[in-house]
Amino acid sequence: MKLTISGLTRSYKHKLAVDDVTAELTPGVYGLIGPNGAGKTTLMRMLADVLLPSKGQICMNGEDIRTLDDRYRDQIGYLPQDCGFYSHFTAERFLRYMASLKGIKKVEAEAQIGELLQLVNLSGERKQRIGRFSGGMKRRLGIAQALLGDPKLLILDEPTAGLDPKERVRFRNLLSDISGERIVILSTHIITDIEYIAKEVLVLRQGKLVKQAKPDLILKELEGKVWHVTVSSEKVDELERHYTVGNLLRRGTEIEARLISDQQPTADAALQSPRLEDIYLYYFGETGGDDR
Ligand SMILES: Nc1ncnc2c1ncn2[C@@H]1O[C@H](COP(=O)(O)OP(=O)(O)OP(=O)(O)O)[C@@H](O)[C@H]1O
Ligand SMILES: [Mg+2]
Structure with a gap:
C-alpha cells in the first residue's frame, strides 16, 4: 500500500490553506503537526476525499483516487476534527448506522462493533445515548467508527483532543497495535502522542510541508x-x-x-x-x- 500525494493545493477564496504538498506514505504511523490554521484539517479532508483539491493529485498504489472512487473510499477510515454525532443515537446504534453506510454486512458489523467498543473502552456504555457522553467518550466513539471495515488508510484529525492522560496512553498503544499494514495519519498538537509511535513526522507550516522525517532524525x-x-x-x-x-x-x-x-x-x-x-x-x- 502506497499513497502518493503530489502538488496538493487547496485555497479558500484568497486563502491558500494547503500549498503544493508532495509526499509519499507507506504503512506506518505518520504524525501531522502544525499550529492552528496550518492546513492540517484541509489536507486530511482531501486525503479522506471529502474535499476536492484546487490542484494536485492523490494516488493509491499508482492509481488516481478520482479514478478509484468508491474503491478508494472503501479503504479509508476517517475521524473528522469536529464530528457531529447523532446525539439521540446510542453508541451501538451509531456504529451500526456508520457500518451500513460503509456497506458492511449486518452479521459482520455486529462482530466488529463488539470488538471496537471493547477496543475503545466503551463496552459498558454501548446502550447509552451519545448526547450524554463526555467529550473524551465521543472522541473514542469516533475512533471506533473510523476503524469500522478494517480500513487500510486511517485518517485521524486530532484523535486525542479531550482525552485524559490514561486514555491517551491507551490510544497510543491501540494505534501501535493496529498500525501494521495500514497507513495511519494523525494530526495532533501534543507531541508525546506521536513521539514513540510515529514512523515519520510531517511538519506543516502555513500550508507548506516544511519537514517530513523520522523522529530520531529530527532530534x-x-x-x-x-x-x-x-x-x-x-x-x-x-x-x-x-x-x-x-x-x-x-x-x-x-x-x-x-x-x-x-x-x-x-x-x-x-x-x-x-x-x-x-x-x-x-x-x-x-x-x-x-x-x-
Ligand atoms: N471552509 C473554509 N473557508 C475558508 N477558510 C477556511 C475554511 N477552512 C479552513 N480555512 C482556512 O484555511 C486555513 C487552514 O485551516 P485548517 O483548518 O486546515 O488548519 P488546521 O491546521 O487544521 O488548524 P487547527 O489546528 O486549528 O485545527 C486557515 O487559515 C483557515 O482559516
Ligand atoms: Mg484542524
Whole structure:
C-alpha cells in the first residue's frame, strides 16, 4: 500500500490553506503537526476525499483516487476534527448506522462493533445515548467508527483532543497495535502522542510541508541547539527578543528557560538533549505560532 500525494493545493477564496504538498506514505504511523490554521484539517479532508483539491493529485498504489472512487473510499477510515454525532443515537446504534453506510454486512458489523467498543473502552456504555457522553467518550466513539471495515488508510484529525492522560496512553498503544499494514495519519498538537509511535513526522507550516522525517532524525537536527539558561528576571525580555524561548520557570529573582539557538546564548548556558517537543519551538517559535 502506497499513497502518493503530489502538488496538493487547496485555497479558500484568497486563502491558500494547503500549498503544493508532495509526499509519499507507506504503512506506518505518520504524525501531522502544525499550529492552528496550518492546513492540517484541509489536507486530511482531501486525503479522506471529502474535499476536492484546487490542484494536485492523490494516488493509491499508482492509481488516481478520482479514478478509484468508491474503491478508494472503501479503504479509508476517517475521524473528522469536529464530528457531529447523532446525539439521540446510542453508541451501538451509531456504529451500526456508520457500518451500513460503509456497506458492511449486518452479521459482520455486529462482530466488529463488539470488538471496537471493547477496543475503545466503551463496552459498558454501548446502550447509552451519545448526547450524554463526555467529550473524551465521543472522541473514542469516533475512533471506533473510523476503524469500522478494517480500513487500510486511517485518517485521524486530532484523535486525542479531550482525552485524559490514561486514555491517551491507551490510544497510543491501540494505534501501535493496529498500525501494521495500514497507513495511519494523525494530526495532533501534543507531541508525546506521536513521539514513540510515529514512523515519520510531517511538519506543516502555513500550508507548506516544511519537514517530513523520522523522529530520531529530527532530534539529531536539534542536537547542539537546545539550551538551558538562567537569567535575572529583567533580562528575560532581551532573551526573548533574540531567541526562541520556551517555557519559563521562575525561581526567586531568577528565571530559567529552555531556548533554541545555533550559538551558545549566554556564558553559563548549558546544552540540553533535544526532546521531540522542541520541534514546536524550532519550527513555530515560542507560542507555537498561529497560521490563520
Ligand atoms: N471552509 C473554509 N473557508 C475558508 N477558510 C477556511 C475554511 N477552512 C479552513 N480555512 C482556512 O484555511 C486555513 C487552514 O485551516 P485548517 O483548518 O486546515 O488548519 P488546521 O491546521 O487544521 O488548524 P487547527 O489546528 O486549528 O485545527 C486557515 O487559515 C483557515 O482559516
Ligand atoms: Mg484542524
